Each structure stands twice: as C-alpha cells, then as structure tokens.
Amino acid sequence: MPYDYRPFPYTAPPGLTAPEPRHKVAIIGAGPIGLAMAIELANHGVASVVLDDNNVVSVGSRAICWSKRSLEILDRLGVGDQSVTKGVTWKVGRTFHRDREVFNFDLLPEDGHKMPAFVNLQQYYVEEYLVERAQALGIDLRWKNKVVAVDRHADHAVLSVETPDGSYRLEADWVSSCDGARSPVRGMLGLEFEGELFEERFLIADIQMEADFPSERWFWFEPGFHNGQSALLHKQPDNIYRIDLQLGWDTDPEVEKQPERVIPRIEKVVGHKNFTLDWTSIYTFQCRRLRSFVHGPVLFVGDSAHIVSPFGARGGNGGLQDVDALGWRLAAVVKGAQSPDILAGYDRERVFGADENLLNSSRSTRFMSPEAGVERLFRDAVLHLASRADFARPMVNSGRLSRPCVYPLNAPDADLPKPARPGAVAPDAPIDGGWLLNALGRDFVVLALGQDAPAVPGARSLTPNVNDHLKRRYLGGAAKTIYLIRPDQIVAARWVTASADEISAAMAAAWGA
C-alpha cells in the first residue's frame, strides 16, 4: 500500500487577531528534527510553538536509515518502540565489486542493547509518529505558517509569518531553525555554508515490489546492471525498496527523473518488471556546514546547520544528535537556571560532531566518485585487491554508517572500559525491570555500581544491581565505580569512587562545557 498522505488541519493562529505574548521558543520546520526538538523541550517542561510552511509529512521516503543512537533518542521522545516495530531491522551490509562480494560488516555484534543497530523506516512514518506524540503533549503545531522574515534582537527575535488568512508577527526569546538543507532562515540571516560540493549526482528511487531480498544493505561498485557506476539496494517496510543509482555529473537531472528513464534502469537492477515506482529524486553530493550553529537568539539544528553526502546515514541521525545536545541546555536557559553562555557548548560539541560526519562522508564520496587520475587509480586498485587480500577489504568505502561521536571532554576519568569514557553515549545495558538508557535522560544521574551513590544536589541517583552487561560495559576489572551522566545520556565524568563535592564540581563543569 502506498502511504496515505493526510493533511494536518490548519487553524488560524491567535496572532492574526491580537499580538501574542512573547513565546519562549519558536521552532521553524516540522520535519523530524523540528518535531523532535519540540518534544525534547516539552520533556524538559518547556513549551514551544512549531511553524511549518506545509501541512503534510515528508513526500517520499527521504531519510530511511535510523541509527541505534537515533532510536535511543526517539525512545526518549516516546516513539522508539513504534519505530522499531514498524521498521525493518538490519545490521549487516554487503559490498560487491561487479558480481563478487568484497566486504561486509556487522554493526551490532553484541547483545544486551534495547535498540538494534539500525532500522529502515521512511521519514514520513517517523514524522507521523512525532506529530502524534507532539499533539498528545499539547505542543502548539502551526501548519501553513510560513516564516518570511527573522529580525534578530539582543534577547529575542521577531518572526514575520504568512498564513492562508494573512500575516502576523510572532516574538520568541529563542528560535530553533530546523528548516532543512535549503533553510530559508539561513538565507534570511545572510549566512553561507562552507565546504565542498562534489560533482556527482545520484538517482534515488523507491519501488514497491514483492521480493525476498534479505534485510541487509547491498552496495555495488561497477555492477553489470549499471554500467561502470555504483548502486545501492535497501529494504524498507511495506514492500518498498530504496534504490540509489550513480548518474555522473554530465547527466540532466530533470531528464533522468522521468519514469521512462528510471523504470528501464530499475528493471536492470531487480531483473524483472514486477514493481511500481513510488517516488524518485535526484541529489548532488555536498559536505558543508555553517561556521557556527548559534547566531544570537537563532539556533541552527539539523540539515539547516550542516549537510553531508548520503551513504553514511549521517544527515537525519546527525540532526537528532543536535537535538540531543541542545534540548537540555536550552531548557535550562529558558528556565533561568543557566546563563545563555552555556549554548556555546552546543555549538562546540555539534560542530565537532558535524565535522566528523563531514570527514567520513567526504571520504566515502571520494571513493565512490573518484576524480579522474590518481584518485581513480587508487580506488580501482583497492577494488582489484579486495577480492585477493584481506587488508584491502576494509578500505572499500561504500559509506561509513552513522555512529555518535565521542565529545572531547576535559573531565575526571579512571581506568574503566573505554566505550563508556567521558564524552561517549552511555552504553545501554539491561537492568532489573528494564533498560539502563530508559532510566537515564532528562536530568543528571549519578550511576553508582558496587557502592552507594553520594547524594548530590541537582542530580538523581541510580544504583542498579550489577549484572554481566553492566560489569563488562561500566566496570571492567574494577569492583566499584561512579559515573555522572548528562541529561543527553552522555557520560560527563567517572571515577572508581568519588565524594559528593567532586561529583558536584564535575556537574558544574558539564553545564559549562
């Protein structure tokens, strides 16, 4: 069944008839990032208004690969179980050169995590679930409210908004710009992306067919069915398959998008005509970002702040990690508990995260789309050797899939397992009655294992019974430990043992970070 696009109801906003009181936070864009931002703030007790120029979820599947970290964030927002249940869970990727498998990876080789490595789920489903959740939380969602101007002031911004019933002004202390890769707000502020644009185009198509392809990511270099170029096949729910086909730079995107051009290409990939075309698009490869994501009262989040080439699933997943890093800080600023200066921590950490995503994406792009000359020479040498020597296989780069970065924190650390070091996402583990990550989030937590947790003002204590998973992920060879974990589930500091004063000092530093 094709997706049933149901328009969300537009209602005339109060600002059309009388000036509205100044809002705490206005969110521009009701895509997955804007909606997640609104729900995250609501979870922290902060109301927001969400403005979107459209009144329907994303047309076409667009972002389809949701990483384990994104699923953990979506779980905290209340839509994790739905997303996993509906989505296609996968963890194995296979890369072929011509007809031979040259490399494969398994993204989650261990158990004891609530969320799988990845699920594939069309962006429109994720948006649908987030809209339902936002509505249940009473969030002010305003469809067909198009922001056409942003005036920045020292401590607030004034938005000019157009609706089907006319225009109005809306004031907000903070504006979260979640309006996507082509961000109109970025243009209104006169801000430019910096970085690389690659001379490469891919055709992206969703087809509906009955087939028994496994739930794996298949990527081909130079397959027989697509002369000398690259291709990707990936399964989504509802018998929808994503197919990406490299086109090269010398093709006309408008011509290549036409069904009479697309359908014969896909027939060659799947080997038959028993499919229907659901959606097509063409994209170019870009690896660019804003120099800074914080511009006075305007905060850029997601694709409006940074854009990466695909095949690493680093766009949507990177955006949700932005939400993760911004929500707890912005909520504390709005409540007056912290100075606006702490938003520099959001900027610093997510610029760092974006740069890691940009680096990985541009390396993958160079491999998939090498320039003529020496880049092509080495790429073809790696592919040639990959079927002959083990060392060349991990050099085959068909995309390095999104993993959360480890923030470079200058924080107390101890000789404990490396994956749970300060700056990393706290690894999930089963605990009595549920999962560790479900017991974290929203506030600072002092996680004490093998000892009592010192009482620390402003933090919640958690002392689960130690099991094998907790031991392996948090203790290693140690008999006891204390972790301080931020509201975004990032490890802030850790010790074998610590006093309440030491933990308080680390918490103050984490707010300032």
Add this chain to the structure above:
Amino acid sequence: MALNTKPNIADADGFYAKLLAIHRGLNEAQSHALNARLVLILSNHIGDAEVLDAALALARDGV
C-alpha cells in the same frame, strides 16, 4: 617471513585520505613518479626478499 595481507593499518580511512592528499596538485606524470618513489621507499623498509616477492606477485595477480 610471509607477506602480511591482513588489515594492519589502524585508521585505514585516514591513511587512504592522506595517500590521496599527497598527490593533490600533481599532474599524471608527477603522480606516477611519486608512486614509484613510494614503492621503492616501502620496499626498502621491508627488505625481506620473500615478502617482496610475494608482494610483487600479488600486485601482478589478475592483471
């Protein structure tokens, strides 16, 4: 000694990027010359005749 064909570079993506970067701005002849020098430098570092013979054979395989 046997030729090690198992992955042996900790950050293979980073090394690959450096390998491309060192060629930036060179024309084709200059790139060929750089590659030749690199092969000679690494071969000397390896030294072991058995390893070098195996490497030569692997590089020629399938051509």
